Amino acid sequence: MPAHAETTDVQRAANGDHDAFERLYRGHVGRIYALARRMTGEDVAEDLTQEVFIRAWQKLDTFKGTARFGTWLHRLAVNHILTRRQTMTRREARRVRSEGILDRVTSPLRRDSGSALDLEAAVARLPSGARDVFLLYDVEGYPHSEIAGLMSISEGTSKSQLHRARALLREQLR
Amino acid sequence: MSATHEEWILQLSGYIDGGLSGDDRSALEAHLAECGECRQTLADFRSVVARAGELGDMLPARDLWPGIAGAIGAPVSTRGAKVIALPTVSGAGQAPAGIFLSRPQLAAAAGILMLISAVATWTVGPGLAAVDATDVATAPAQESETRFASEAAEAPPSLAEELRSLESALGDLGNGLDPNTLHIIHRNLSVIDRAIEDSRRALALDPGSDFLEEHLVRAWERKRDYLQSAVRVVEWNG
Amino acid sequence: MSGLALALVLLSGLAQPDTAVAVGRGDQVVVQHISGEILVRGWERAELEVVGDDGEAVEVRVTRAGNRLVIGSDDRRGRRNADFTLYVPRWAPVEIVGLELDVRLEGLDAGASVQNVEGDISVRGTAGSLAVTTVDGEVTVESVRGAVRVDAQADDVVVRDVIGDVRVTSGTGDIDLIQIDGDHVFAETIDGELTFVGPLHAGGTYEFSTHSGDADVTVPPEVSAEVSVSTFDGDFASDFPVTLRRSSTGQRFSFTLGGGAASLSIRVFDGEIRLRQGRGRP
Numbered sequence: 001m002p003a004h005a006e007t008t009d010v011q012r013a014a015n016g017d018h019d020a021f022e023r024l025y026r027g028h029v030g031r032i033y034a035l036a037r038r039m040t041g042e043d044v045a046e047d048l049t050q051e052v053f054i055r056a057w058q059k060l061d062t063f064k065g066t067a068r069f070g071t072w073l074h075r076l077a078v079n080h081i082l083t084r085r086q087t088m089t090r091r092e093a094r095r096v097r098s099e100g101i102l103d104r105v106t107s108p109l110r111r112d113s114g115s116a117l118d119l120e121a122a123v124a125r126l127p128s129g130a131r132d133v134f135l136l137y138d139v140e141g142y143p144h145s146e147i148a149g150l151m152s153i154s155e156g157t158s159k160s161q162l163h164r165a166r167a168l169l170r171e172q173l174r
Numbered sequence: 175m176s177a178t179h180e181e182w183i184l185q186l187s188g189y190i191d192g193g194l195s196g197d198d199r200s201a202l203e204a205h206l207a208e209c210g211e212c213r214q215t216l217a218d219f220r221s222v223v224a225r226a227g228e229l230g231d232m233l234p235a236r237d238l239w240p241g242i243a244g245a246i247g248a249p250v251s252t253r254g255a256k257v258i259a260l261p262t263v264s265g266a267g268q269a270p271a272g273i274f275l276s277r278p279q280l281a282a283a284a285g286i287l288m289l290i291s292a293v294a295t296w297t298v299g300p301g302l303a304a305v306d307a308t309d310v311a312t313a314p315a316q317e318s319e320t321r322f323a324s325e326a327a328e329a330p331p332s333l334a335e336e337l338r339s340l341e342s343a344l345g346d347l348g349n350g351l352d353p354n355t356l357h358i359i360h361r362n363l364s365v366i367d368r369a370i371e372d373s374r375r376a377l378a379l380d381p382g383s384d385f386l387e388e389h390l391v392r393a394w395e396r397k398r399d400y401l402q403s404a405v406r407v408v409e410w411n412g
Numbered sequence: 413m414s415g416l417a418l419a420l421v422l423l424s425g426l427a428q429p430d431t432a433v434a435v436g437r438g439d440q441v442v443v444q445h446i447s448g449e450i451l452v453r454g455w456e457r458a459e460l461e462v463v464g465d466d467g468e469a470v471e472v473r474v475t476r477a478g479n480r481l482v483i484g485s486d487d488r489r490g491r492r493n494a495d496f497t498l499y500v501p502r503w504a505p506v507e508i509v510g511l512e513l514d515v516r517l518e519g520l521d522a523g524a525s526v527q528n529v530e531g532d533i534s535v536r537g538t539a540g541s542l543a544v545t546t547v548d549g550e551v552t553v554e555s556v557r558g559a560v561r562v563d564a565q566a567d568d569v570v571v572r573d574v575i576g577d578v579r580v581t582s583g584t585g586d587i588d589l590i591q592i593d594g595d596h597v598f599a600e601t602i603d604g605e606l607t608f609v610g611p612l613h614a615g616g617t618y619e620f621s622t623h624s625g626d627a628d629v630t631v632p633p634e635v636s637a638e639v640s641v642s643t644f645d646g647d648f649a650s651d652f653p654v655t656l657r658r659s660s661t662g663q664r665f666s667f668t669l670g671g672g673a674a675s676l677s678i679r680v681f682d683g684e685i686r687l688r689q690g691r692g693r694p
Contacts (some may be wrong), residue, residue: 025239033231033232033234034229046238058353119225365603369681383644384664389644403545
């Protein structure tokens, strides 16, 4: 979607236009769902994605327009996913721990590239802290300073988790 | 240099990201010039970083918009809904005698049906039951802000009217509810709807089963109980 | 005082003289339109008191209307956030209506009801009837003497060490009923696992149902019950040697344990049923 069209849709959605918000959803659901699925697993990714867009709708009036909508939405998603993961019920957490990893490794993903599947599986096997930092730094391009703020960790921890993730992925992908 | 091999390795990530100071960078580069293993590790790390770009967007297996639309009070449209023809069901399985009851063949058939029923339900949105081709083709645009429509007409006659009335009450009251709460209510209703569909399909497989008949009725009753509970919650807090 | 509301402001943590309100026999304590974390604890004194966490000041409104002492706003629009401990006479019944409330109840002898939308609810060491309704949040009930009724929609329910009848429903959560000593026990979930451990009394009814999930029932070795087991797509395993009688359609089986004095029904659509033999009186 062209930037100006998206800006118009954001303004319309902020004024209550559901159709405009649906267009924004269609344009961004792939990135948000991918983030949720990689950070939490298939079991809860759809719910989390829906919750992110519901929150975005609630908070649209706080979007200042100084950043791109996608950037704002993505930060909102990271925050929401990290928060929700902390408050997940025992049951959800248990599923993510015991089955989610396996699901992520074995279930078919909607992609064609075999190497990407290997990488998806390898990322899914990472410990959650290392995985989060890898996804945010290497995949999504967040700086360590921002990751530290989002995850309530120090920049040093963010850097060491990134190193750990890369080292583990290197082992798995060799 | 007193750094161990492991200590050099620890610096490789920072080196790739441009995070080393000039002195540290020079020292590491000097080490790399003479250490083949570290050069290989660096190349592997660079490959991992390059491959991170392969992790692109993914689409969920079902359209999530109907659930979002329901929660934010948007009209839920059936446009674009896929209509899936359900296979004709015939014959009933026989349970083996004995203390372990296992019905793999029937289970397999039921599993396929359950999956199809779930997909059909979700294509039109949480809280909504599957629609058939005629419904999709002729369904007018929905005007109400929050709908909790279901196939109440297919409920046992003793429950149909009550279900319709509760769904209508929840639809009227639900607009004032927090969208996340509304989302949970939608999600739970969709779980119950799926259970109803499962039971219905199973009963089609085995029409004489009093257990399945009771189970289906109980699923409808559960939906009624749930709607009553949801309406109470909304009334307290709306 | 009939028809006249008495409004008090409790300033806990500050040197205010009136931080307690007298409670009479027959009064009911009601908490409503408050969000936050609340601990309600029974004590021997005939008064209620609000204590803020860590000495922080908590300002809540207490209104008397007849025999109802209402803590919080009497108007939905006046809903507010507060975290506090509320001490109430053990003998006063308590009613809580919340939206986003984490609630703990302890040491109440005259029953309690909690109606909440989102938040965890924990009840421990109470007597009298207990009723909990919630949409999203875990419910834990422990050491209760009296009937327990829980209606949870989206989360797990754990009920442990109860003497009294128990009725629990959940939409998408597991239900654990451990050491339940009641004449009538009912548990039903749509998408979750069920566990029951407890005796079955003569004349009692015990009914467990899940649509998608396993049911695991543990009863004493000397149990006496007519048992009905129904499953569409699942296995049944029993520690007890049983002779099955199959219903005409094949998905419901029944058998008798001992003299068949109690009625036990386990219904699962898609999941396993396990009937276990406990060690003596569970």
